């Protein structure tokens with residue numbers, strides 16, 4: 001099937017993990033929530049890797065102040081929905097995959113529908129309200145969630161497998177306060193986004209060790225990465241025995 | 248006794264790097280956190296609310312294990328222990 005399509009495109013990675021793994025990527029459906037600093041690199045590298053269906057969800061339009069880091073968007077995209085701008089670049093990068101652009105802001109009411117049918121959810125959002133919503137939807141649907149967040153030169157990432165690993169609320173039960181315009185250099189979401197994309201490729205192909213029960217911390221000033229061990233919390237309000245009834 | 252403190256993100260910026268702090272024998276995690284907060288105004292601000300309460304979202308680790316907030320007042324540290332402090336980031 002791959003050879004019917006494009007023999008050369010995935011040659012170098014098929015050499016790495018084999019045809020069967022490539023088939024798994026081709027049949028995978030990944031939802032990326034957020035088409036900003038994290039979402040752009042995640043989407044670009046997952047599209048390039050041949051993820052069969054890349055679904056982008058974001059309710060924002062491109063603003064000039066996005067352009068230092070949201071690398072799929074250019075000057076001429078200012079004012080366009082981010083998902084449209086991003087989808088156009090992804091389709092140009094890899095016409096062999098399906099790219100679905102959903103111009104909508106995720107909230108408690110629509111989250112389950114927007115991520116429905118996905119094999120994997122990527123948290124490329126910029127606030128904990130939506131992150132906690134995605135975490136609960138992922139737990140309910142038993143779909144893995146790959147979390148990333150950034151500020152300044154600092155970033156964090158973790159992979160959540162519902163029912164098996166610490167969930168986002170086990171790790172970060174209390175959200176840090178929101179900032180108006182978070183200071184950030186574009187390389188930080190670039191690095192964290194690629195860690196998230198790498199986790200997605202590993203999960204789908206069954207390669208390597210996932211960032212489960214570990215919180216990766218990137219310090220761009222020091223150029224160091226550390227992982228802190230984290231564990232499921234029995235009293236977690238999202239996945240523990242103390243979980244509150246929801247919806 | 249000496250306790251090594253590894254700080255991340257904004258807390259690292261506030262402190263300027265890792266620290267080794269001299270604290271009294273048997274000092275608790277709370278005592279250590281107060282000592283970290285006293286190193287500078289920014290460090291104090293990064294760790295504590297205006298009320299003096301520890302900021303709830305800061306992830307506390309003791310020798311590689313997560314410490315719950317409720318345990319900070321009773322967890323006694325030992326010479327050579329390592330404490331890691333990470334205020335999670337939020338942007339995307």
Ligand SMILES: [Zn+2]
Pocket residue numbers: 166167168169170171232233236237238239240
């Ligand atoms: Zn949990």
